Amino acid sequence: MKPPIYFFRGEPDKPAVVFIHGLGMDATQWLSPSETRILAGAFPLSIFTRKPPESLIFKEKIEILPKKFTIGNPVPLNTSLNDLKERGYSVLTWSQTNPLGSIHYAVEELKNVVKFASSLSKKGVILIGNSRGGLIGRKFIENSDEKIKALITIATPHKGSTLAKWVSYVSKLTDIIKPFLKFFPEGIEKISLRLIDFLRCDGVRELLPESSFIKSLKKIEKTDFFSLAGSNSTLFSIYEWKQREENDLFILYPEKVFSFPQSLFSFLPEKLIPPEWKSGDGVVSVESATDHNTGKVFALNHAEIIVSAESRNYILEIVENL
Numbered sequence: 001m002k003p004p005i006y007f008f009r010g011e012p013d014k015p016a017v018v019f020i021h022g023l024g025m026d027a028t029q030w031l032s033p034s035e036t037r038i039l040a041g042a043f044p045l046s047i048f049t050r051k052p053p054e055s056l057i058f059k060e061k062i063e064i065l066p067k068k069f070t071i072g073n074p075v076p077l078n079t080s081l082n083d084l085k086e087r088g089y090s091v092l093t094w095s096q097t098n099p100l101g102s103i104h105y106a107v108e109e110l111k112n113v114v115k116f117a118s119s120l121s122k123k124g125v126i127l128i129g130n131s132r133g134g135l136i137g138r139k140f141i142e143n144s145d146e147k148i149k150a151l152i153t154i155a156t157p158h159k160g161s162t163l164a165k166w167v168s169y170v171s172k173l174t175d176i177i178k179p180f181l182k183f184f185p186e187g188i189e190k191i192s193l194r195l196i197d198f199l200r201c202d203g204v205r206e207l208l209p210e211s212s213f214i215k216s217l218k219k220i221e222k223t224d225f226f227s228l229a230g231s232n233s234t235l236f237s238i239y240e241w242k243q244r245e246e247n248d249l250f251i252l253y254p255e256k257v258f259s260f261p262q263s264l265f266s267f268l269p270e271k272l273i274p275p276e277w278k279s280g281d282g283v284v285s286v287e288s289a290t291d292h293n294t295g296k297v298f299a300l301n302h303a304e305i306i307v308s309a310e311s312r313n314y315i316l317e318i319v320e321n322l
Contacts, residue, residue, distance in 0.1 A: 002112055003094045006031060009120055010090035015149050015322065016121035018113055019081050019093040020106070020133030023203045026095035029130065033077040033307055048235050048303035051075055055253040062243055062252055070239050070254065077307045080128060080315045089319070090120040102202045103213060106136045107143065114146050124149035126319060130306055131155050131284065132203065134227070135217075142218055150224040150322055152315060155305050157284045158217065158227070158291030160209030162274045226318050228311055229289030230281025230300040235260050281305060 006027050010016075021029040028036040029045070036045045050072030085091045094113055098105045117125045126149050127137035134156025141148050206213040239254035261277045275285040283302040289295065298311050305311050 003097050003109055005092055005094045005113055005116055007092040007116070007120070008085045008090060010085070011088045012090075012120065012122050014089045014121065015123040015126045015319070016090040016092065016117040017081075017084050017126045017128060017319065018110070018117050019079075019091065020110065020127065020129035020136050021093070021096065021099070022131035022133050023207075024099050026099060027093045028095075029306070030079050030081040030093045033079055038303070045303050045306075046074055046077065047071065048301060049075055049077060049307055050236065052237070052256075053239060053254045055251055058250045058252065059248075061245075061250050065243065065252070066241050068240060069257075070241065071236055072239065078309075078312070079307060080312050083312055083316050084319060087316075087320075090117065092117050092120075100203045103132065103136050103139055103206055107140050110136060110140045111144065111146075114140070114144075114148075118146070126150045126152065126322065128152045128315065129154065129156060131157070131302070132207065134158070135213075138217060138220060141220055141223055148223045150226065150318070151220065152318060153225075153227045153289070154311070154315075155230055155281050155284050155289055155302050156227065157207055157214075157288045159285075159288040160211060160214040161207045161276060161284055161288060162209060163276045163283055224322065227290050227295040228305060228314065229284070229286045229295055229297045230302060230305040231279065231286055231297050232299050232301045232304070233277045233280055233282040234262060235282040235301055235303070 019030045021027060025036060025038060033045055037043060038045050038048075052072050053070055081091050081093060092113055094109065096106045096109060114125055114127075124147055127140070129135070129137040129151070131154070134151070134153030135158070137151050137153065138156075138158070141151060205211060208214065236259075237256050238258040240257045241252060242255050243250060243252050245251075261282065265273060265277075275287065276283055279286050280289070281300065281302040286297055290297065296314060298305055298308065298314075300308050300311060
């Protein structure tokens with residue numbers, strides 16, 4: 001059964017652009033990022049794209065304060081798919097039928113998507129892949145005779161992710177945890193089971209730096225290749241609202257009390273802190289995401305780099321100059 005393809009037919013004299021989503025995600029990542037969820041649907045993407053709340057100034061003391069803690073303010077979310085659609089490009093994406101399975105399943109599905117994309121344009125096809133999606137595009141190019149105009153990868157672990165090694169360690173505990181989930185409320189049980197499936201999936205194991213898949217990757221030479229990397233490893237922060245008096249004014253301000261993963265650093269030995277947290281976007285290291293000399297680094301985390309205007313403008317510039 002072929003998965004449905006979501007597409008917009010643009011001008012035939014512009015390249016068609018195929019968007020490939022990341023591990024455990026689906027087409028809503030590109031079509032409606034404010035609705036998409038990560039880690040096999042356990043958490044909304046918007047949690048990881050929040051902006052710090054701003055201080056407020058009042059002439060009188062505030063008697064009723066906001067909720068004690070906040071994770072920041074939501075921001076409007078958009079993607080390169082909508083940017084290119086607005087400029088008349090044919091854009092396509094699909095939800096992988098086995099988003100936690102081996103990359104090879106997604107490569108087979110991508111063949112059908114690229115074939116359809118080729119029928120919409122006289123100028124060829126561009127692939128844009130986020131995270132694992134970039135590896136799907138890369139492996140497709142290795143094994144296909146289709147002429148691909150360019151591959152653009154966003155926060156893709158070309159050299160694998162040592163964070164996947166942590167995940168593989170945690171996954172060994174899931175058999176112990178699973179029997180006890182039935183004692184928790186139904187919502188928590190469902191989320192926990194999704195996380196367990198994510199931790200144990202073939203897709204995670206393929207991302208290990210020493211995996212046979214990562215070792216099998218070849219240098220791309222027959223198409224233009226661009227990559228974007230993130231260097232902000234803070235995935236989310238928690239703030240506590242506080243109030244102070246200053247020059248007869250009352251200031252309501254947020255004080256950061258926790259950041260993930262930085263707040264863990266004081267509890268972990270240096271050798272256990274993964275490079276994705278030291279120099280990366282929190283999930284993929286800069287070194288892994290820029291596996292060639294055309295990499296561009298942005299001060300964004302693994303989620304922000306998909307929706308940030310700064311990274312989207314860079315992608316738009318690449319596409320329009322091809």
